[in-house]
Amino acid sequence: MALFITKRLLMALATVLVVAVLAFLLVHAMPGSPGAVSLGAGASQEAIAEVNQRLGWNDPLLAQFFTWLGAAVQGDFGISLIDGRSVSADLASRLPVTASLAAGATLLSAVLGIGLGVTAAVRGGMADRVIGGVCGMAVALPAFWIGIIFVYLLAVQSSVFPATGYVPFEASPQDWALSLALPVITLAVGGAAFIARQTRASMLEALQQEHIRTLRATATPTWKILYVHALRYASLPIVAGIALQFIQLFGGSVIAEQLFAMPGLGQAVQNSVSTHDAPSVQGVVVIATVVVVAVNLVLELATKFLDPKLRAS
Amino acid sequence: MIPNVAPAPADSAEPTAAAVLPKALRQSAVKKFSGSKLFASPASVAGVIWLAVLVAASLTAPLWLPYKTEDQDFTAVLSGPTAAHWLGTDELGRDILSRIFASAAGTLGTSMITVMVAVGLGTTLAMLAAAAGDRVETVISRVTEVMMSLPGTVIILAVIGAVGTNIPLIMAILGVLISAGMYRVMLGQAKSLQSQLYVDAAKVDGVSTLGISLRHVLPGLANTIVVQSALIFAVGMLIQAGLAFIGFGPPIPEPSWGGMIQGASQNVYNAPWLMVPTGAVLALTVLSANAIGNALGKAPNATASHLPSAAARRRRAKAVAAIAAAAPAPNDSAKNTLSVCNLSVGVDSDGAGHGVRLVTDVSFDVEPGTVLGLVGESGCGKTMTALSLLGLLPSGVSVTGGQILWNGRNLAAATDKDMEGVRGREVALISQEPMRALDPMFTVGYQLTAAIRRLRGMGRAEAKAEALGLLEKVGIVDAARILKTYPHQISGGMAQRVAIALALSGRPRLLVADEPTTALDVTVQAEILSLLRGLVKDTGMSVVMVTHDLGVVADLCDQVAVMYAGEVVENGRTDSILDNPRHPYTLALLAADPHANHAADMPERLATISGQVPQPKDWPSTCRFAARCQFAGSACMVPVPLLPSGTGDGLVRCVKADELAVEGLDWVATDVPSHHVLNLVEAGTAPAGPAKAPAGLERRTVEKDHA
Numbered sequence A: 001m002a003l004f005i006t007k008r009l010l011m012a013l014a015t016v017l018v019v020a021v022l023a024f025l026l027v028h029a030m031p032g033s034p035g036a037v038s039l040g041a042g043a044s045q046e047a048i049a050e051v052n053q054r055l056g057w058n059d060p061l062l063a064q065f066f067t068w069l070g071a072a073v074q075g076d077f078g079i080s081l082i083d084g085r086s087v088s089a090d091l092a093s094r095l096p097v098t099a100s101l102a103a104g105a106t107l108l109s110a111v112l113g114i115g116l117g118v119t120a121a122v123r124g125g126m127a128d129r130v131i132g133g134v135c136g137m138a139v140a141l142p143a144f145w146i147g148i149i150f151v152y153l154l155a156v157q158s159s160v161f162p163a164t165g166y167v168p169f170e171a172s173p174q175d176w177a178l179s180l181a182l183p184v185i186t187l188a189v190g191g192a193a194f195i196a197r198q199t200r201a202s203m204l205e206a207l208q209q210e211h212i213r214t215l216r217a218t219a220t221p222t223w224k225i226l227y228v229h230a231l232r233y234a235s236l237p238i239v240a241g242i243a244l245q246f247i248q249l250f251g252g253s254v255i256a257e258q259l260f261a262m263p264g265l266g267q268a269v270q271n272s273v274s275t276h277d278a279p280s281v282q283g284v285v286v287i288a289t290v291v292v293v294a295v296n297l298v299l300e301l302a303t304k305f306l307d308p309k310l311r312a313s
Numbered sequence B: 001m002i003p004n005v006a007p008a009p010a011d012s013a014e015p016t017a018a019a020v021l022p023k024a025l026r027q028s029a030v031k032k033f034s035g036s037k038l039f040a041s042p043a044s045v046a047g048v049i050w051l052a053v054l055v056a057a058s059l060t061a062p063l064w065l066p067y068k069t070e071d072q073d074f075t076a077v078l079s080g081p082t083a084a085h086w087l088g089t090d091e092l093g094r095d096i097l098s099r100i101f102a103s104a105a106g107t108l109g110t111s112m113i114t115v116m117v118a119v120g121l122g123t124t125l126a127m128l129a130a131a132a133g134d135r136v137e138t139v140i141s142r143v144t145e146v147m148m149s150l151p152g153t154v155i156i157l158a159v160i161g162a163v164g165t166n167i168p169l170i171m172a173i174l175g176v177l178i179s180a181g182m183y184r185v186m187l188g189q190a191k192s193l194q195s196q197l198y199v200d201a202a203k204v205d206g207v208s209t210l211g212i213s214l215r216h217v218l219p220g221l222a223n224t225i226v227v228q229s230a231l232i233f234a235v236g237m238l239i240q241a242g243l244a245f246i247g248f249g250p251p252i253p254e255p256s257w258g259g260m261i262q263g264a265s266q267n268v269y270n271a272p273w274l275m276v277p278t279g280a281v282l283a284l285t286v287l288s289a290n291a292i293g294n295a296l297g298k299a300p301n302a303t304a305s306h307l308p309s310a311a312a313r314r315r316r317a318k319a320v321a322a323i324a325a326a327a328p329a330p331n332d333s334a335k336n337t338l339s340v341c342n343l344s345v346g347v348d349s350d351g352a353g354h355g356v357r358l359v360t361d362v363s364f365d366v367e368p369g370t371v372l373g374l375v376g377e378s379g380c381g382k383t384m385t386a387l388s389l390l391g392l393l394p395s396g397v398s399v400t401g402g403q404i405l406w407n408g409r410n411l412a413a414a415t416d417k418d419m420e421g422v423r424g425r426e427v428a429l430i431s432q433e434p435m436r437a438l439d440p441m442f443t444v445g446y447q448l449t450a451a452i453r454r455l456r457g458m459g460r461a462e463a464k465a466e467a468l469g470l471l472e473k474v475g476i477v478d479a480a481r482i483l484k485t486y487p488h489q490i491s492g493g494m495a496q497r498v499a500i501a502l503a504l505s506g507r508p509r510l511l512v513a514d515e516p517t518t519a520l521d522v523t524v525q526a527e528i529l530s531l532l533r534g535l536v537k538d539t540g541m542s543v544v545m546v547t548h549d550l551g552v553v554a555d556l557c558d559q560v561a562v563m564y565a566g567e568v569v570e571n572g573r574t575d576s577i578l579d580n581p582r583h584p585y586t587l588a589l590l591a592a593d594p595h596a597n598h599a600a601d602m603p604e605r606l607a608t609i610s611g612q613v614p615q616p617k618d619w620p621s622t623c624r625f626a627a628r629c630q631f632a633g634s635a636c637m638v639p640v641p642l643l644p645s646g647t648g649d650g651l652v653r654c655v656k657a658d659e660l661a662v663e664g665l666d667w668v669a670t671d672v673p674s675h676h677v678l679n680l681v682e683a684g685t686a687p688a689g690p691a692k693a694p695a696g697l698e699r700r701t702v703e704k705d706h707a
């Protein structure tokens, strides 16, 4: 087990490193030098060259990379070319927004998805077909479309929820929850459908295992077979499915943040990409990767812990 | 936003037939692409039609569209559907219909780029990993794992930052990211194809690795490729629309679906209608692709389940009530005697078991304290017969007629609720593979004590003591340690002892043992058999023992019922049947079994029974063994009844039984002699034969003749 964890940690580290290299190279391929981006149109060649010189743009690529990496490891991603603010500070204020969004959506997807998937597998017949149909629709409709409809119905027509904006938790827990509600629900529609399908398939597979017959042969009550034995067996693939879903929902927050005007990482990527703000793009790519890889690692260890075979070894 | 195309849940379940029908019937895990499946589902037909119409309409758009995409009609800004603008107009008065269809071809085309890159790369990597061995596979798998754990959306956006909104290029890079998931889906299949015998043969013949991959592996992957292509196509469209929605679509005046939804979202307060047409077209297109993918892939199916769904249980309760109403009240049978009369079991094609018959008119009795052997090859219906005694037939299979009388009750007409009172307490089960019969997620101790507490109403501590006692009774020395282990930590023989202890936990009076020793090592087999023999003697319970091993029968059974193709063909006391077999199938089984022959009269060559048990749907109405019988003749082409054999209370189902007994014929170690084949063919066409000779039978024998 210790060996396994070490191996996974090394893998995770390697993943982040690869992405760091990738981010660095991509950003260098961006059109325009940092000086040109930072000073905007109409700046003189000399001024641009001066800024580029100061930012080390003319140094060898490898040297630039290691300077950047050295600072990044200490949590310093430089300053934004657009507004001169510290990228790290900016991202630090944005991370909680995206994290609450992705975590909330994953949680809601998991609860809804497991409930629906188990119901479909256990009840069969009409319930199965209805849930299957709804899930099919849910994965076919783009999240942003669903989100707009929610805004229209729930925020504009009935004004239960605020249509846009984000309230920090420290300011007011209640408003924080309300401001997250619509984006979380929007993202969870597709997520829940995915997890419901995964759960249904895993439950059916669990019910095909021969030990289910042994349990019936010893007069185990049906509820116990379903909710203790079969669900326990199905829990491994379900948790794996939730881990995958988290990655997607984290990415999906780009859309939700744009739609609901939330100051999260997604908005930062979008802005910095549009404005060619190199340090911000690099920072956000690395931070997003670290978060996703870390959560994935935790969920993967959880899956292994659920499996007696791996736990014992 | 970028879904990882992980192994699709839809692909993980077994095909329906697998649990029900004999192994020979199972389809290979890898299916070839079949167009007919595409048209079997109405949803996928609709999907194909919609995509075709969309592509055709889009490509011919300049010819028929009422407006150009940039035409602005200032008299009708943000209008709903009108005669002039069927789907309404946007905030600049541009015609929605024209813009949707004009941009369709581009959207679909660029999504195809993602499909081609993802599928092409994923498949190539999978074939490479399968062909090049473990080292290469490990490297590729690690790389794809890393790719799958990346925040794809953020990376795609960073790429856009570097290369601008070059849509074909971005869709290609998206394909690269998705190919990791594709590789995962393909790898297992590619490896199983690579390990097929004919691939080994091709290697020996010197076919190159590339040649093998292209000729043998790729065709086998075809169906999965098509399924995944359809699903990735849908993903590509959604992502492309999402990018356009956040402003990374085609340059501004050019229409795109995502961009149009973005425009509509700006006006959702004053013109909500605008959301509908583009959203609907996008959703329909994604649905179509998904429907095609799902129709071609196997949908997970509930019918191989060991626990029927609630809907199936309701159906069964109804069917059972019908049987109970139709059958006469069981007469008072003796205590703890099992009496099975005319039992039939069939596959549900219409929900009531009137599809293919798996067991027909089987009858036997088991007296208290005796052991009955059900003998025959695989696919003869032994296991189905045994499982029906506990009401544990797999979903999709049910009792269609006859009675199972046990202590004055007809178990064939008992509801699942009633059976819960019988299972474990009166009738218990041991199955073939002990490792799979125990729940891998719980300790032996948990499983055993839970059963004891439930079946005997004991408290926790008492049950634990009882569990220890039971494990000792089945010959486990360090019972306390075994209680704490998980099933994967003990050996097969140990697991079978645990399974027996579990079966004994409710003190049953009848034990149904389905090939309890087949999966075990030879030395362990003997131990388990002697354990069972001892248990029968100590507890006085009766046993129904399913086996294909006549040695086990000779060792343990008092009575034998030989089954062939769903019927009992011979039935009687063990000693008389082994010493004096009357049915050719019994003769053949004995001649083919090295253990059943005494050393003295061991033949030089062991006989074989040519051919295989026919599939249930091909069972003829005549003697079902005729196609493989060395003694078959024209007299055999009629339905054969089960008649007294003349030895004791034995019964036999063969028109020539008496003749064979007189002549003392043996099953000889050769193939079916050709004259018998000729005989059969004649019988099939002769006017004296049955009016309708089974076509399958005739064809088979003729083929044999040619061979």
Ligand code: SF4
Pocket (backbone or CB within 6 Å): B583, B584, B585, B623, B624, B625, B626, B627, B629, B630, B631, B632, B633, B635, B636, B640, B653, B654, B655, B656, B657
């Ligand atoms: S009835 Fe004929 S074919 Fe059938 S077992 Fe007897 S001899 Fe063979």
